[in-house]
Amino acid sequence: GEDVEQSLFLSVREGDSSVINCTYTDSSSTYLYWYKQEPGAGLQLLTYIFSNMDMKQDQRLTVLLNKKDKHLSLRIADTQTGDSAIYFCAEKGRYGGSQGNLIFGKGTKLSVKP
């Protein structure tokens, strides 16, 4: 079946790096995503990685993919207080025949202390 697991909380100091981890179960997942949700808001796509890549870097964000272990991580360099939010890992599912639905983890709440 399809399932995405994440740790629920992470607390870091401003200026440090944050690493948020995720494991997924569907080895046929072609795309994996990281979304950010701020309080009272919808979801914002931060970055994604295609399954044939090991790493993707986008400014302060680095995504690492270990396909063998089905492990995905998001590293945020120089974490700022504005990065405080809930981060969701998601994989592209095929639930109910859909070609585009997303399977989300429960989210990791990142708290950045000044």
Added chain:
Amino acid sequence: DAGVTQSPTHLIKTRGQHVTLRCSPISGHKSVSWYQQVLGQGPQFIFQYYEKEERGRGNFPDRFSARQFPNYSSELNVNALLLGDSALYLCASSLIIRSYNEQFFGPGTRLTVL
């Protein structure tokens, strides 16, 4: 350009009532997906519509239904509301549904069932 819009932003209903939630996709986007996000959880896929046809359905009871109109806007209907239907309902639009497709999320409708 306007993003995905949803109405209403907040809604309070009582058990047994029905509710209609509305979503307008980004201009030019032909696919709309609906997700339910219960407090403390990640979003769960409910439906996906593309070109006015249902293309995917998640594991939700028949009390949940949806449709997509010729202008690609969409409605989500929930009948016989239960307390457990209290959640943030998110709508996402995308250009297409094949291969990589970025889903853009609206701010959501927060439904409270008393």
